[in-house]
Amino acid sequence: MGLVLNEDEVMLRESAEGFFADKAPVTELRKLRDGNDETGFSRELWKEMADMGFAGILVPEEHGGVDMGYMAAGLVAEQMGRNLTASPFLSTAILAATALRNSGTPEQQAAWLPKIAAGDVIMALALDEGGKHNPRGTTVTAKPSGNGFKISGHKAMVVDGHVADALIVAARTSGEPGDADGISLFIVDPKSKGVDVERTIMVDSRNAARVDFDEVEVAGDALLGSLDEGMDALGTVLNAGRAAVAAELLGTSDQAFQITVDYLKERKQFGKIIGEFQALQHRASHLYSEMELCRSAVLAALTAMDANDKNTSLYCAMAKAKLGSVAKLAGVEGVQMHGGVGMTDEYDIGLYLKRIRVAQELFGDAHYHMDQIASAMNY
């Protein structure tokens, strides 16, 4: 793996860089937050992202997408991370698109993928149920009912769940919580009877929802992928999600690091620029080194996704774990090195700290992945 961007990728990165810095900088997140925006993101921005090809970045060309692959998607996610851009990119363009293109029937693909690419639809993955990520722990049930299923139970941390036009719900069709087998995925209309969606405003001012399912009836063709074998489909979706969130965290933490270094060069204390203090220099240089490793980890995970490498799951888990740990360090060091102003809402560093907290938790924190990696490697 060279892990060096090719010309197309460099062009894409530059165009994404310009786009998000221009259309969706941190001030936009503040506006959405301070205006108590109902959706928490800008529909116009999402439409423009679709026009740029970002919404359909993983959608095959025959369904109207640009089909540029995960490296490209990661480069976009990184720029969004850098600007703390709120959008349904992760939920819809990454998770839903991956689920549909890999596991959808031709009818499901035709129904949803063109709309995803066009930015006309928002889809959300309803997987986690408690505080910690635990796919196998799924307790929501889908019981056979007529030609279809009845879904019951509770989901939490459904990213973009409050604005989704469709939910992809992981539910248990057999087995017990804790079993890898027996989970199936369903496409559910949140306007169905028995679905109750509560928006949850998170510490990063971004979007999530809790969703209750009370004997929600879905037809047989709502099943996405094979019955009882949803973990296979989910595996790829989660790899994609982990790689994308790692890429976003790379942008977020690198930007947090950059604004901190800039502050170190500007702020004076005791008659010196604080960047002159060696203790801070060494901590910043250590963090720089960690950031270099993070960049390689993210590129390796994205490359593996595109190559369908046999180590893809491992690399995505390692990248998510590494980014989770280092991003936390970048956030905490960032606030501390800013001193008092780092505690104020006026400076951006606190917003980075908050987004990092949320993103490092998504799809498994560093501990989760270390445990999984150790088990996968037989130790």
Next chain:
Amino acid sequence: MGLVLNEDEVMLRESAEGFFADKAPVTELRKLRDGNDETGFSRELWKEMADMGFAGILVPEEHGGVDMGYMAAGLVAEQMGRNLTASPFLSTAILAATALRNSGTPEQQAAWLPKIAAGDVIMALALDEGGKHNPRGTTVTAKPSGNGFKISGHKAMVVDGHVADALIVAARTSGEPGDADGISLFIVDPKSKGVDVERTIMVDSRNAARVDFDEVEVAGDALLGSLDEGMDALGTVLNAGRAAVAAELLGTSDQAFQITVDYLKERKQFGKIIGEFQALQHRASHLYSEMELCRSAVLAALTAMDANDKNTSLYCAMAKAKLGSVAKLAGVEGVQMHGGVGMTDEYDIGLYLKRIRVAQELFGDAHYHMDQIASAMNY
């Protein structure tokens, strides 16, 4: 708990400080090592320590000891740690004396305690069997045989085992490896038929042995404490051992820290005393803070031992865990801050690093105790 020394304790500390700095400084350890001393310690020194009352520091007065308690014993251990003094203090004056005074029959006490106090006998605890401390994992067996028992199996890391006049052996009289119940303690003469003692020279140039037991016959009165309930007696012995090793590590790591700070004030690089470099200052100051916590932890554990506090086991475990972690940091930072000369045998810092490695492992490393503490506290 005030954790402040009383006048007697201050006097004892000062006398121990003078004694070890005078009689057993680091140069003595070098002499023993470089002269390939057969025993690895000085019998004359041990005799002098007995004269000072150190050998009998835990021996009741009626058996010829000074019975000063664990705080006193810890103060002596700390000074030995500071000077890297090799002696059977831990094995004999702490472990064996604790086992005998708490669990010995009057006959056993009369037979051994006066000799311990006089410095006439060396005893060693044969407990661990593999690389990691694991009392419940005991596999050495003692099977009934006539009026006594037959002991078989293998012990490792028997501190002072190669010079011991008697071994206190933990052996399984019932149950399976992993069970807390079913372990019993025996006093075994290493000259018995079937005992094979191999001296193992350790990285710290100190003494340990591997001991093989091949159907070793012992009489019924070799049993120390109750049959099958040896873990009770061991519990107190291990508390004493952990508190004493923690106290020793306090001396060792504090001295490593002191010689490092001294070096920082002396060595010049880039036209500056290296202690002027703020990055080193902050690391040294962090370590100083940790050392302050270590001192409190050790004093609290020793105080609890003497008061027979209900939290004694917990405090001894916490003190051992804390000292294990911080001492490692003190050793590693010490060598790094010494730079190149820290890698040479000529400077003492490397000897401290080595002793710390061994002592932090004895009776459970930090991980072991964290796990035990979490279980004991129900999480």
Next chain:
Amino acid sequence: MGHLDDFRAETRAWLEENCPESMRTPFSNDGDACWGGRNWTFASDDQKIWLERCVAKGYTAPTWDEKYGGAGLDRAQERILRQEMKRINARLPLSSFGIWMLGPALLKFGSEEQKLKYLPPITRGEIRWCQGYSEPAAGSDLASLATKAEDKGDHFLVNGQKVWTSYADKADWIFCLVRTDNSGTKHQGISFVLFDMESEGVEARPIKLISGRSPFCETFFENVKVPKENLVGELGQGWTIAKYLLTHEREMIGEMEAPRPLSEVAAQTMGLVDGKLPDSLLRGKIAEAEIDDWAFKMTMGRLLSEAKAGMSLGAKSSMLKYYGTELNKRRLELMMDAAGQDGLEWESDRSNDGQLARSWLRTKGNSIEGGTSEVQLNIISKHILQLPGA
């Protein structure tokens, strides 16, 4: 010890009799504390009654002399009072920077007139004080402050700006560091003055924090007239007073006690599997933090005993400040780890308006306010380790 036993019995009886039931529960949020002051609105009748009864006994400032509104207790008695209050979970009757900070400074540096004038209203919760130390351009380098007080005969004319003034928007009076002389080193020429926040030319603007709360203000002084008798200590003695108070504050911040064991919170949040926290790495980090927490508490106890035995705490207060605040930050990081996604909610009732997340964010300031961790490490390097150039 008979005298102390009696005192304990009396105190216990008095508390039993006088502490209202609703005042026998821990503070559940910031709003439960009673800060007093001219504009104070009591949260409940019980809060008012409890304050009044304590004031009458001198228990809001138990060690102060009775003529200053205290109860004149010695250290041993005070400890008993604290123990007995804790026994029934009695709330602190009055939270007050006047008691915690200005009081000790006045007792040590103030004139008798000042003590008699200012201390009693403090103990009665009638005047709420704030502290004017930090300035925007100064930060950790407190002594480089620029707010100036010009000598105008019978009064000083104060001009300048403070920042991080806790609750300045709610306080009645301020104790404030001002520059009365520019000619010497930056530590010289600083004076310590008191004035009314209702004085003409004073304005306090709350600062919104990352936690979403606004406990601090930027405070502006434009031609504020401060009578000369409001100077505490000598002219130019302000830095000495400030250092005294900072050491005091550092100890207090270091002492902030963790309300519940981390492991208990984590077990409740995550549940146990086979009696263990399901995340074994988090379990280890929690055990490590609890060991450090224990060792830190033992250290506070030890240093306190040493201080009582006449050894000076000195720069060790910096060690307590440094370690205690960093440990608290770690603690809240681990609580957030345990809570996972549930801990990330910001506005729901379920999360008590994001209390955990806001507390987590709040702790990030612990290692900044009252002297950053870096400043504490500098102090240790210089005064304890005596490293060159520190």
Next chain:
Amino acid sequence: MGHLDDFRAETRAWLEENCPESMRTPFSNDGDACWGGRNWTFASDDQKIWLERCVAKGYTAPTWDEKYGGAGLDRAQERILRQEMKRINARLPLSSFGIWMLGPALLKFGSEEQKLKYLPPITRGEIRWCQGYSEPAAGSDLASLATKAEDKGDHFLVNGQKVWTSYADKADWIFCLVRTDNSGTKHQGISFVLFDMESEGVEARPIKLISGRSPFCETFFENVKVPKENLVGELGQGWTIAKYLLTHEREMIGEMEAPRPLSEVAAQTMGLVDGKLPDSLLRGKIAEAEIDDWAFKMTMGRLLSEAKAGMSLGAKSSMLKYYGTELNKRRLELMMDAAGQDGLEWESDRSNDGQLARSWLRTKGNSIEGGTSEVQLNIISKHILQLPGA
């Protein structure tokens, strides 16, 4: 790529034919490496044969030009050679500071005569070199070296002392930094010279390390005569050459590869319980270290690719040196943790003469030699982050 495929096939066949069986196993200890030199005694006939065959092919320095004793391979071919050797676990035929350090310096800064004179004997393992950089009073501050070389017409007269000269007691020649001018800054006036260790006035004394081994010496020069033609590059250009070599060395040290996954070693040492390492905290730290190990390897690959694509590695070599050596220290700490008491033995056969403990101690030097971690962090601060005053 046909040309490369052919090369791979040829190489594979040649190795199959020529690499003796006993040279197809990893080094089991330091003594297995072949260092060559005037006084070299081969450990086995196979070791000798393997060297001779490689020398004949130019494979001891594969990328050097054939006229200098190399094989004239391009980077792609060299990678294939390395891959094919690794495939059969072929040992390095020759370990040599001449190849790793002096060679690159001569190729870049030496005259054609010097290249022709010194490089071929290096590739043949006939002359063993050592490096004379560090001095007792200099340490990390390499440029403050004091060993002086006075101009005596046709020769320099060298006086002074070096330290940390690897295997100086076993080397035939030394490449050495000397001060030829005192008038400028400390970086000026340094020159790079070569001389025979058998010259009169040279003495090398081994230094005993904490690992118990003595790979380094203190080396003394008393009136050593060095012919003028032994100067490499210009007079006063020594610092430039040294920096070039240090960057080179830094990359090499950062690249040192971990022979076996940590988790595998730990599983073998501790055994598994229910498929997991019994110490769950150690298990987590090992997973963390393996993730970092992976990310570090990916980073080396990425920076190498970037360098090939024409981006300069520059000060990033300091990042690799810093991170790689600290990671290696962590790795050995964890191996010691896994081994527990068994890893503490120092002299037994069982422990292969304390190999693990000695390796652990040896790694402590990784973050000191070739520029300490602190120096690398300084370089990152200055050249990459461009922090003021760094």
